[in-house]
Amino acid sequence: GAVVSQHPSRVICKSGTSVKIECRSLDFQATTMFWYRQFPKQSLMLMATSNEGSKATYEQGVEKDKFLINHASLTLSTLTVTSAHPEDSSFYICSARDPGTGFYEQYFGPGTRLTVT
Amino acid sequence: QKEVEQNSGPLSVPEGAIASLNCTYSDRGSQSFFWYRQYSGKSPELIMFIYSNGDKEDGRFTAQLNKASQYVSLLIRDSQPSDSATYLCAGQSAGYGGSQGNLIFGKGTKLSVKP
Numbered sequence: 001g002a003v004v005s006q007h008p009s010r011v012i013c014k015s016g017t018s019v020k021i022e023c024r025s026l027d028f029q030a031t032t033m034f035w036y037r038q039f040p041k042q043s044l045m046l047m048a049t050s051n052e053g054s055k056a057t058y059e060q061g062v063e064k065d066k067f068l069i070n071h072a073s074l075t076l077s078t079l080t081v082t083s084a085h086p087e088d089s090s091f092y093i094c095s096a097r098d099p100g101t102g103f104y105e106q107y108f109g110p111g112t113r114l115t116v117t
Numbered sequence: 118q119k120e121v122e123q124n125s126g127p128l129s130v131p132e133g134a135i136a137s138l139n140c141t142y143s144d145r146g147s148q149s150f151f152w153y154r155q156y157s158g159k160s161p162e163l164i165m166f167i168y169s170n171g172d173k174e175d176g177r178f179t180a181q182l183n184k185a186s187q188y189v190s191l192l193i194r195d196s197q198p199s200d201s202a203t204y205l206c207a208g209q210s211a212g213y214g215g216s217q218g219n220l221i222f223g224k225g226t227k228l229s230v231k232p
Contacts, residue, residue, distance in 0.1 A: 046222075104209045104219075104220065106220055108161045108162070111160040
């Protein structure tokens with residue numbers, strides 16, 4: 001299957017700082033990427049859908065000014081958590097849709113564990 | 118509200134048995150369905166997908182789709198302790214515009230395979 005990378009895998013930051021997470025599709029061009037958040041023992045929560053060259057579509061309740069998404073190329077999307085607070089500590093996972101097969105399957109990156117102190 | 122429903126479990130089966138994971142969906146327009154496996158602390162991994170009514174086999178895994186009943190299942194034969202994980206079912210949204218093709222995930226079923 002297709003490969004999606006994510007960087008960093010783990011980050012610890014102080015409250016009030018910003019953190020950028022990168023998501024890359026390594027062997028395919030992803031016109032659409034997705035950002036999810038998952039708290040311990042809870043299910044995946046879709047935060048936003050990112051389309052290359054256009055503004056991201058945010059899910060209800062997700063602050064677009066706090067979670068900045070940029071999908072500048074067909075292989076790279078970034079999520080910036082601005083002015084992070086301890087309640088933003090979570091597991092952030094990106095996924096990319098492989099358009100090649102026409103079946104809309106998504107491949108997930110390995111995730112980024114964010115801890116805000 | 119389009120939904121994908123799964124029993125949260127945990128589903129416990131002995132090693133070597135068949136594990137049966139079930140999922141129902143509300144969007145009759147959904148065409149493709151996906152099963153992902155998520156180990157604790159890791160991201161989801163695609164196991165297989167199905168888009169035609171009937172069965173699709175891949176190794177020890179068999180996906181079953183019944184569009185009339187809006188039901189999808191995953192059978193794991195000869196279950197191993199390494200299969201212990203949370204299994205996520207997802208349906209492709211038949212929505213319009215930006216949501217078309219997006220996957221709608223169930224909350225997952227936790228499977229435990231006992232040695």
